Structures are given as structure tokens and as C-alpha cells.
Amino acid sequence: MKYHIVSLGCPKNKVDSERFAWVMESAGWKYSEEPEKSDLVLLNTCAFIAPATEESLEYLSDIIYWKKARPGRKIVLAGCLPGRYRDDGSGGMEDIDLVIGPGDWRKLSSWLGVASDVTAQVVGSGSYRYLKIATGCSNGCAFCTIPAIRGKFVPDRMDAILRDSDLLVQQGAGEIGVVAQDSGSWQEDGTDITSLVETLAARHPETWWRLYYLHPLHFPYRMLDAFSKYSNILPYVDLPIQHASSSILDRMGRRHGVKTLETIMEKIERSAVEVAVRYTVITGYPGETDSDFKLLRDFLGRYPSGRHIAAFSWYPEEGTREYSRAIAMGDAVNDSVASERLAALSAVGDALYADWDNRLDGRELSILADDTHSGHTVWDAPEVDAVVSFTKSVESGSVVKARVVESSGAVIVAEPVR
Numbered sequence: 001m002k003y004h005i006v007s008l009g010c011p012k013n014k015v016d017s018e019r020f021a022w023v024m025e026s027a028g029w030k031y032s033e034e035p036e037k038s039d040l041v042l043l044n045t046c047a048f049i050a051p052a053t054e055e056s057l058e059y060l061s062d063i064i065y066w067k068k069a070r071p072g073r074k075i076v077l078a079g080c081l082p083g084r085y086r087d088d089g090s091g092g093m094e095d096i097d098l099v100i101g102p103g104d105w106r107k108l109s110s111w112l113g114v115a116s117d118v119t120a121q122v123v124g125s126g127s128y129r130y131l132k133i134a135t136g137c138s139n140g141c142a143f144c145t146i147p148a149i150r151g152k153f154v155p156d157r158m159d160a161i162l163r164d165s166d167l168l169v170q171q172g173a174g175e176i177g178v179v180a181q182d183s184g185s186w187q188e189d190g191t192d193i194t195s196l197v198e199t200l201a202a203r204h205p206e207t208w209w210r211l212y213y214l215h216p217l218h219f220p221y222r223m224l225d226a227f228s229k230y231s232n233i234l235p236y237v238d239l240p241i242q243h244a245s246s247s248i249l250d251r252m253g254r255r256h257g258v259k260t261l262e263t264i265m266e267k268i269e270r271s272a273v274e275v276a277v278r279y280t281v282i283t284g285y286p287g288e289t290d291s292d293f294k295l296l297r298d299f300l301g302r303y304p305s306g307r308h309i310a311a312f313s314w315y316p317e318e319g320t321r322e323y324s325r326a327i328a329m330g331d332a333v334n335d336s337v338a339s340e341r342l343a344a345l346s347a348v349g350d351a352l353y354a355d356w357d358n359r360l361d362g363r364e365l366s367i368l369a370d371d372t373h374s375g376h377t378v379w380d381a382p383e384v385d386a387v388v389s390f391t392k393s394v395e396s397g398s399v400v401k402a403r404v405v406e407s408s409g410a411v412i413v414a415e416p417v418r
């Protein structure tokens with residue numbers, strides 16, 4: 001019997017999909033790249049924002065069509081879509097054989113008849129993989145649906161994290177991204193996130209370690225020292241600042257002001273190693289004035305460590321606190337103003353890249369080859385940041401020394417030197 005998994009959304013969903021795959025394999029199923037040749041399709045959905053929900057529903061309708069084409073085919077619906085829109089009994093779910101919430105591999109294993117006391121592991125391959133260290137989030141930002149979908153922050157146990165890290169390394173991962181909704185909040189019996197990442201880096205010294213999703217409120221300042229203590233902890237800070245006006249941060253429910261952001265960035269600038277920061281921000285937030293926006297734009301352009309800006313326009317997401325408040329206050333930012341502000345941030349992002357282009361030009365860098373002709377640097381996360389094109393073929397999965405012959409924003413060309 002063959003199965004196929006469609007995994008939508010963020011790296012955290014990818015880890016859940018790898019766990020689901022392990023459960024399927026334990027029950028004797030074999031993975032197929034082709035849904036047409038499969039007897040079961042597991043759709044692991046994302047419903048973080050309305051466009052992601054729409055994408056998940058489109059996939060679901062395709063898969064229902066696939067099921068109707070041959071009797072006996074099965075559908076498992078997993079992830080945030082059922083987590084957010086629970087079956088209210090009004091119908092429409094009859095084509096789905098099993099519905100499971102985000103990461104609920106136990107329900108899948110009991111449906112398949114696999115012993116549920118077995119701890120699920122991850123299966124997969126690739127030069128970079130992800131290691132999930134917690135589920136959920138307790139921050140309750142006013143614009144976000146995650147706590148309602150995934151529940152409160154629950155850290156994974158350190159022994160389980162170490163076991164998963166061993167597996168990922170055995171399966172050939174050259175880089176492992178450590179992920180959670182709020183990674184800085186992870187702790188166990190006095191061990192904090194920095195000690196955890198240092199333990200992982202010492203245990204697997206040949207592997208690159210990249211930490212994602214550092215909420216400024218729980219920023220692990222000691223991590224900046226870890227960057228210089230361990231060459232395999234990548235000097236990359238994924239910083240969802242969301243805004244740089246204290247009044248907007250307050251309305252977002254972020255529980256810190258702009259001073260916290262300045263402190264973090266000033267410490268990063270003084271770091272002993274060259275650090276790249278990836279900012280995530282929301283513009284066009286209800287109540288955002290021209291001067292709020294100027295504060296955000298100026299902040300993003302201020303620090304040389306800033307390398308990437310992932311900017312989004314605020315979206316009226318049903319079920320969030322801001323959705324009803326913006327309606328009640330009638331102060332949502334007009335769409336055309338929001339688009340103009342987004343475009344202005346894109347220009348700031350281009351200027352940051354231009355500065356980095358000058359710094360990278362002609363330098364010899366270590367680059368992880370994701371295949372024989374492309375890879376990524378320590379300052380660029382796979383899939384979302386800059387991609388390196390090699391001028392000649394290299395060994396996939398290896399760390400290649402290469403000289404930058406051209407750097408143009410998210411595209412770097414590099415010549416392998418040995």
C-alpha cells in the first residue's frame with residue numbers, strides 16, 4: 001500500500017509531516033512521489049492566514065476529486081485547517097477518512113493500528129532539515145491565530161530533541177534549523193535555548209545549526225556569544241519585530257517597546273562575528289499613521305546587520321482580537337496606502353541587500369550545497385533568503401569553499417575554489 005503526503009505552510013508543518021511519514025512507514029505503508037499511484041493521501045494543511053486557508057481548501061478539493069476517481073482511496077486531513085475550522089457536523093467532511101489536528105501523530109497511529117506508546121520519529125532527506133523543539137505559543141499577539149489553532153507553548157523534552165537531532169544527522173542533514181513559534185521561550189530544568197543549541201552544536205560539530213523565530217521579548221542574548229564560541233552555530237538572527245513604533249507594538253500586544261528592539265540590534269552590531277538579521281514586519285496595521293510608518297522604515301534601514309526584510313500588509317484575519325477592534329474603531333489603513341508602504345519597505349530591503357553585495361563581493365565563503373549547482377551561505381536561510389549559484393558542479397550536501405564573483409541581492413554567483 002502506498003501513501004503520499006502534501007505538506008503546506010511553514011517548516012514546523014514539515015517536521016509534523018516527517019513524523020506522519022514515520023507512522024505510515026511503521027504501519028507498513030510505502031511512500032510514493034506520485035499521488036496517482038497512491039492509495040492514501042495525507043494533506044497537512046496551513047490556515048495561519050486566509051490566503052493559506054484558501055490554498056489548503058484548493059488542495060483538499062483536488063484530493064477529493066482524486067479520491068472519487070478510484071474506489072478505496074483514502075484521505076487524511078491534518079494540520080491547522082482542521083485545527084482552526086473544527087467539524088461542526090454540518091457536512092462536507094464525508095469524503096475524508098480521518099481528521100487530525102496539528103502534529104497529532106498519535107491519532108494517526110491508533111487509526112492505523114500502530115502501537116501508540118511508540119514515540120514517533122522523523123524520516124526524510126535533504127541537505128537541510130528542521131528540528132521542532134516546541135508546539136504552540138502563549139504570546140497572544142492581537143493579529144495572530146496561532147495560539148487558537150495550536151494552543152499554548154509546550155516545550156519538547158530535551159532527550160526527545162537530542163534523539164531527533166541524531167536521526168536528522170544520520171539521515172544526512174548538513175544544516176538543521178531549530179524551530180518553534182517562539183524558540184527563545186524554550187527551557188527545561190534551568191537549561192535555556194542557548195544551552196540547548198550549544199549542546200546540539202557540540203554533539204554534532206560537522207552540522208550547521210540555525211535558530212529561527214526569536215520573539216524580541218524572549219531574545220536569548222547569550223546566543224550572540226555562542227556564535228563566536230561555535231563556528232557551526234550560524235550567525236543568523238531571525239527576528240520578527242513586526243513594527244518599530246511603540247504605540248503600534250502596544251496595540252499588537254507584543255509586550256515590549258522599541259527600546260527592546262534597539263537594545264537587541266545594538267548588541268548584534270557589537271557582536272564579535274558578522275551577523276545577518278532577517279526582520280519580519282507588518283505594515284498597514286490598523287491605526288498606523290505616517291509617523292508610525294516612518295519609525296518602522298527608519299529602524300529597518302539603520303543597522304548594517306539587517307540583511308533581509310520579510311514585510312507583509314496587515315490582513316483582517318477573522319477570529320483575531322485586531323479583526324473586531326479594527327472594525328469597531330474604523331481605523332484600518334486604506335489598501336492603497338498599505339500597498340505604498342509595502343513598496344517603500346521593499347526599497348529599504350533593496351538598500352540593505354546593496355550594502356551586503358558590496359561586502360560580499362570577492363570574498364571566499366563557506367556555502368552549503370543544496371544540490372550540485374546551488375546552495376546557501378551562513379547568512380541566508382534555505383528557501384526564503386539568497387541563493388548561491390555555483391559556476392561549476394559541486395558535491396550535493398557538502399560545504400563548499402567558493403569565491404563570490406557576483407552578488408546581486410538574493411542572487412549570488414560563486415566560484416568553487418577547492
Ligand code: SF4
Nearest residue numbers: 137139140141144146
Ligand atoms: S509570537 Fe508569533 S505565533 Fe505567537 S501569537 Fe505572536 S505572532 Fe502568533
